[in-house]
Amino acid sequence: MTETAYPRVLVVGGGSVGLLTTALLTHHGVPAVLVERRSGPSVHPRATGIGARTVEILRELGLDAAVDAVAVDLRGKAGKAVARTVVEMGAGDVVTVPMPTPAADEFDVTPFRLRGVCAQDRLDAVVAADLARRGADLRWSTRLVGITQDASGVDVELEGPEGRSALRCAHVVAADGTHSTVRTALGVGITGPGDLGKSMINILFRADLRPHLRGTSFATCTITTPEAPGLLATVDGEENWVFHVACDVDAGERPEDFTPERCAAIVRTAVGDPGLDVEVRSVLSWRPRSAAAEKFAVGRVFLVGDAAHTVSPLGAFGLNTGVADAHNLAWKLAAVHHGEAGTGLLDTYAREREPVAAATLDQAMRRAADPALHWGRGPEADAARAAAGVWAAPVVHLGQRYDSAAVVDPRPAPPSTVDLAAALDGSPGSRVPHAWVDGVSTLDLVASRWTLLVGTEGERWLTAAAEVGLPAHRVDVPWLSAHGAMLVRPDGIVAMRTTTATPDPARFLTEVLDRVLARPVPVPST
CATH class of the missing domain: 3.40.30.120 (Glutaredoxin)
Incomplete structure (x- = not known):
C-alpha cells in the first residue's frame, strides 16, 4: 500500500455536490482531492431543478452562462403537464400548469436566472470539465475504504485502479450520498421518517418524441395510462428523457426485474407508440426519502448534500440544499487553511446548516402530503399554503x-x-x-x-x-x-x-x- 501526504481537503463523492464542493474550494485557493467510486460523472440525471441560489453560486464560479447554455429553454412553457400518453398530449388532450412565473418583485431579488431546467448530468459535465481545465485532482474509480482522525488531521485509506493507498489530509468533506460510507464510519445516525411511498425505477432513455409532441414542451408530465403510469421528465426536450415508474414490491416486483427490454416496452406504452425506437441508456432504482444526519460535523470531517440530508423530491430542494452546504463550508475551510480565521469558525457550519436543512425537509414533507400546495396558483392556493404552513418555494431557496x-x-x-x-x-x-x-x-x-x-x-x-x-x-x-x-x-x-x-x-x-x-x-x- 502506497502512502501519500496531502495537507488540505479530501472530498468524497463525485456527484453534483462533491464536484461543486471541489470547485468552490479551488475557487478559494484550497487544494483539494476528489475521490469517486464511479469511472466519471454520472450520465443519469437525478434532478433537473436548479434553484436561484444555486444559480447565484454558479455565477460566483463563472459557470452560470455555461450551465444556462445546456439548460432546456422552457420560458413560457409548461412546468407540469398531465396526459394519458405522450401521443394524446401532442394531440391536445393535456392539462398543463405553466412554469412558475416570478412576481415582479422576485425579478428584483437575484441577478440571473436559468432559462429552464438543467438535468443534473449536464450540470455535472460543465463543472467537471471546468475542474479538469483548472488541473484539479479528480480521482475516478477510487473509493474510500477507511477513515480515522486525530487532533491534527485525518487519515484515509483509498482503493483505486493502482491498488490501495493511504492519504493524510487536514479535513474531509463527505458528499457521498444517502448511504454515506463516511457517515457510517463515523457512527453518525440519522433521524426523520426515512423512506416514503413506493420504490421507483428511473429509466433514462433516448427516443425522438418530437413528432408526437408537436411542439409541446414541459418540465415534467404525469402519464396516466393504467398500463404504464409514471412521470416523464425532460432532459433535452427532444431525444433524451427520464421516465419514473413504480416498482410494486407488494406484488413481488424487484428492481432487477426492470430489464432494458421491459423498460423499453414500458416507455412505448407510456408514449402510446408500440413501434417507437427506444434506446434504454440506464436504469436506477430509488425511493423518496426524508432524513437527516444527527450531526453534520465530527471533528475534522463534514457532511454535505445527501450524506447530511435526503430531501423528498417535490420542490426541487434536495440538490440545491446540498450546494448551499458546500457554499457555506468552502469559504470557512479556506479562511482556516489560509490562517485568516480560528478553527472555531468551522463550528458554525453545522450550527448554520442543520436548522436550514431541518426547515427544508419540513417544507418538502408538507408539499409531499398535498402536491397541490406546491403547484397551486391563485388566492385559494395561497390561502391553502398559509393554512398548511407551506412557505413560498423562493423563500425556501433564498430566504432562509x-x-x-x-x-x-x-x-x-x-x-x-x-x-x-x-x-x-x-x-x-x-x-x-x-x-x-x-x-x-x-x-x-x-x-x-x-x-x-x-x-x-x-x-x-x-x-x-x-x-x-x-x-x-x-x-x-x-x-x-x-x-x-x-x-x-x-x-x-x-x-x-x-x-x-x-x-x-x-x-x-x-x-x-x-x-x-x-x-x-x-x-x-x-
Whole structure:
C-alpha cells in the first residue's frame, strides 16, 4: 500500500455536490482531492431543478452562462403537464400548469436566472470539465475504504485502479450520498421518517418524441395510462428523457426485474407508440426519502448534500440544499487553511446548516402530503399554503437565515415566508439583497471575499475599510441607512449591519472580523 501526504481537503463523492464542493474550494485557493467510486460523472440525471441560489453560486464560479447554455429553454412553457400518453398530449388532450412565473418583485431579488431546467448530468459535465481545465485532482474509480482522525488531521485509506493507498489530509468533506460510507464510519445516525411511498425505477432513455409532441414542451408530465403510469421528465426536450415508474414490491416486483427490454416496452406504452425506437441508456432504482444526519460535523470531517440530508423530491430542494452546504463550508475551510480565521469558525457550519436543512425537509414533507400546495396558483392556493404552513418555494431557496457566532446580532426568522423581497431585507444572517450598482449586482461586488457596503454618506466607513484592507462600495439602497454600513461574508451572507458610524470605525471593523472569524484576541503587552 502506497502512502501519500496531502495537507488540505479530501472530498468524497463525485456527484453534483462533491464536484461543486471541489470547485468552490479551488475557487478559494484550497487544494483539494476528489475521490469517486464511479469511472466519471454520472450520465443519469437525478434532478433537473436548479434553484436561484444555486444559480447565484454558479455565477460566483463563472459557470452560470455555461450551465444556462445546456439548460432546456422552457420560458413560457409548461412546468407540469398531465396526459394519458405522450401521443394524446401532442394531440391536445393535456392539462398543463405553466412554469412558475416570478412576481415582479422576485425579478428584483437575484441577478440571473436559468432559462429552464438543467438535468443534473449536464450540470455535472460543465463543472467537471471546468475542474479538469483548472488541473484539479479528480480521482475516478477510487473509493474510500477507511477513515480515522486525530487532533491534527485525518487519515484515509483509498482503493483505486493502482491498488490501495493511504492519504493524510487536514479535513474531509463527505458528499457521498444517502448511504454515506463516511457517515457510517463515523457512527453518525440519522433521524426523520426515512423512506416514503413506493420504490421507483428511473429509466433514462433516448427516443425522438418530437413528432408526437408537436411542439409541446414541459418540465415534467404525469402519464396516466393504467398500463404504464409514471412521470416523464425532460432532459433535452427532444431525444433524451427520464421516465419514473413504480416498482410494486407488494406484488413481488424487484428492481432487477426492470430489464432494458421491459423498460423499453414500458416507455412505448407510456408514449402510446408500440413501434417507437427506444434506446434504454440506464436504469436506477430509488425511493423518496426524508432524513437527516444527527450531526453534520465530527471533528475534522463534514457532511454535505445527501450524506447530511435526503430531501423528498417535490420542490426541487434536495440538490440545491446540498450546494448551499458546500457554499457555506468552502469559504470557512479556506479562511482556516489560509490562517485568516480560528478553527472555531468551522463550528458554525453545522450550527448554520442543520436548522436550514431541518426547515427544508419540513417544507418538502408538507408539499409531499398535498402536491397541490406546491403547484397551486391563485388566492385559494395561497390561502391553502398559509393554512398548511407551506412557505413560498423562493423563500425556501433564498430566504432562509443563519444564526451563529459568524453573524453579529442575527435575525434568524425571515419576516415573511411568502414575500421573498421582504425576507431579503438585509438583516444579519440573511443573503445580502441584490441591487444594481452602476450595472453590477451587489452579489457580484462581494466576489467571494469579505466586503463592506456603505451608505451614501459613508465616507468614514470607506476610509476605515481601506485601513483594515476590506473592499468597500458605496450603495444607495433602502436597506442601508445613509451613514450605515453592512459587512458581507464571502458567501454573500450579511455578517453585520449598523445604521450609524462609530467613533472609531476601523477598530470596530477589526473587532467584528476577529469575532466572526473566531480569531484569538491578542494579549496586551505589559
